Amino acid sequence: MSRHILIAGASVAGNTVAWWLGRAGFDVTVVERAPAFRDGGQNIDVRGVGRDVMRRMGLERAALDHGTGEEGTAWVGGDGRVAAAFPADGTDGPTAEMEILRGDLARLLYDAAREHSTYRFGDRIADIGQAGTGATVTFASGHVERYDAVIIAEGVGSATRALVFPGENRSRWMNLTIAYFTIPRMPDDDRMWRWYNAPGGRSVSLRPDRHGTTRAMLSVQQPPGGEQDWDADRQKSWLRDRFAGAGWQTGRVLAGMADTDDFYFDVLRQVRMPRWSAGCVALTGDAAWCATPIAGYGTTLAITGAYVLAAELIRTADVPTAFAAYEQAMRPMVEDAQGVPTIAPRLANPHSRPGIRLLHAVLNVASRPVVRRVTGKLFGGRSKDVDLSRYDDHPPGGKQVEPRGRPGGGGVPIVALGGVGVIAFVAWRRASARAAGRTGRMSGSMKR
Numbered sequence: 001m002s003r004h005i006l007i008a009g010a011s012v013a014g015n016t017v018a019w020w021l022g023r024a025g026f027d028v029t030v031v032e033r034a035p036a037f038r039d040g041g042q043n044i045d046v047r048g049v050g051r052d053v054m055r056r057m058g059l060e061r062a063a064l065d066h067g068t069g070e071e072g073t074a075w076v077g078g079d080g081r082v083a084a085a086f087p088a089d090g091t092d093g094p095t096a097e098m099e100i101l102r103g104d105l106a107r108l109l110y111d112a113a114r115e116h117s118t119y120r121f122g123d124r125i126a127d128i129g130q131a132g133t134g135a136t137v138t139f140a141s142g143h144v145e146r147y148d149a150v151i152i153a154e155g156v157g158s159a160t161r162a163l164v165f166p167g168e169n170r171s172r173w174m175n176l177t178i179a180y181f182t183i184p185r186m187p188d189d190d191r192m193w194r195w196y197n198a199p200g201g202r203s204v205s206l207r208p209d210r211h212g213t214t215r216a217m218l219s220v221q222q223p224p225g226g227e228q229d230w231d232a233d234r235q236k237s238w239l240r241d242r243f244a245g246a247g248w249q250t251g252r253v254l255a256g257m258a259d260t261d262d263f264y265f266d267v268l269r270q271v272r273m274p275r276w277s278a279g280c281v282a283l284t285g286d287a288a289w290c291a292t293p294i295a296g297y298g299t300t301l302a303i304t305g306a307y308v309l310a311a312e313l314i315r316t317a318d319v320p321t322a323f324a325a326y327e328q329a330m331r332p333m334v335e336d337a338q339g340v341p342t343i344a345p346r347l348a349n350p351h352s353r354p355g356i357r358l359l360h361a362v363l364n365v366a367s368r369p370v371v372r373r374v375t376g377k378l379f380g381g382r383s384k385d386v387d388l389s390r391y392d393d394h395p396p397g398g399k400q401v402e403p404r405g406r407p408g409g410g411g412v413p414i415v416a417l418g419g420v421g422v423i424a425f426v427a428w429r430r431a432s433a434r435a436a437g438r439t440g441r442m443s444g445s446m447k448r
Contacts, residue, residue: 003027003148003317006137007117008125008160010037012044012102013285013302014153015109019057020310022116029147030117031139033124037110040262041102042180042215043068043193043207049333049385050300051098053307056388059108066104068209070095071191075363078196078247084363085192094296095193101209105299125150125160130279133319149319150281151309156271158287164278172270172338174292176345177227178219179239181263183256185214197356198246201349204253216253218243221349228267235265268292268345270338276330277323284309289334294344297337304386305330311391329386336384 003026007014010032022028046054046063054060072087073094088095110119127138128150138144152160161169185208195205201221206214218239227235236257243250257263271290276283283289285302292298308329312322350356365371 003313004146005029005149005151005313006031006125006135006145006147007151007153008032009153009155009158009285009287010034010106010110010119010121011153011155011285011302012106012109012299013306014151015106015113016053016057016303016306017151017153017284017310018113018117019109020307021313022113024310024314026313028117029120030113031120031123031125033122033140035122037107037119037121039103039107040182040264041106042217042264043070043099043209044102044105044299045096045100045296046098046105046303047096047297047300049388050303052388053303054098056307057112059112060098062108063098063100063105066100066108066210068099068101068207069191070099070193070208073193073195075195075197075360076248077360078198080248083360084367086367101211101215102299104210125163128160128163128281130281133280135280148280149313152281152283152287153285153306154287156266156269156286156290158283161283161287164281165273165275165283168273168275170272170274172272172342173224174268174270174294174340174342174345175223176219176221176268176292176294176349177224177266178217178268178293179235179257179263179265180215180217181257181260182209182213183216183253183260185212186252189214196248196250197350197359198243198248198250199351199353199356200242201346201351202243202246203349204243204246204248204250206249206253216256218253218257219349221345221351224267224269226267228265232263232265236263268294272338276327277320280319282309282323282326289330289338291334291337291340294340295337301334301337304333307388308386308391329390332384333386 005021005026005028007018007028007030010030014030018028018030051060054063070088072085074082074085076082086094088097088099123139123141125137126140129136129138134146134148135150136144136146137150152158152164154160189206189208191208193205193207195203197203203219205217207217209215220242227238230238239257240254243254269290270292271286271288273283273288276288284305286298288305289301290298291301309326312326312329313319316322350359
């Protein structure tokens, strides 16, 4: 008899779990509170073991074909001149080979998963009661159903997680506020991810997509102040005030923000859960371990974790045993990705013009081919990634596509930038100390 599984959230993680379990013969239902499938979202990438999972699903080629076409990353000054550039040439860097919009990837997974799963949009879990070996779920629509297991694959602020694990999340705030939205494309927009820093810890970036528009991002480096709880109008007003006169193409971005229909705003924080399961309910994806975009590994974690969770449920009929094996396999990878130092956003978003100049100078050095090969080795590997060979009894779903770079590489671009920033910070401190020493000597000479 097939097991009945409920998945909360038609996300990247949720759709991946649904694909594997549905394909294995489970009776899978996915509940999503949105009234229809959501195609929106900004640039994400899939690296390392995440690509291995996509390959096993037979979706790697399709994901590459649906890529954004981004050709690399460039840091620019107020006049648009490039200060440092990292082309997407197969080495680990800010732009991955598999660079795709969140909605495009989720759509690929959803279209494949719904062949074997039932989707229920416009509803949500209102209550979960556990007794015996299953869970009784009450939906907001009033329906009550029994499941052998419930998987929560919602976002960082998952309401369903709070039902089962009240008060257990210990958020780690990353001191960075980010807004994403889509704006009209201009004739001079190229295929690079252009990143502009302005004083005050502000940054503006523009990225290409495959839909004839441009993806914009505004970020402010500061401690959290509850801005994530404001309504969208107040958030936009705050951004307009903070970015007034910031330079480069900020005026265009702010004008586009007024008319966008996909505005997303968040104060970044990691999800830190002491456990990912309770009885027959488990967490996965951002609901379990959100590492934030700073880590640059969130989508890879979502796809990998979903695959491992499904594989363990397929291997054993005992749900708690499967959940325990899933957590044991994924914990090291997640903790490694969450190890981003909280100073990294500060280093990547200098607050002064001298700091921006220093950052650009260091990035310019780091972008040189010889140095890139060294930093690629330093920041590209992920030694604690899950060893997928333990699940080789799940045959690949399609033809393998060889990546241009190292197949096992799992670059973490913002962490790498943070590492470069550490070098810049040390250099700045040394320069400041030397300058202070010279000033002290000059002052002493004048006194004498």
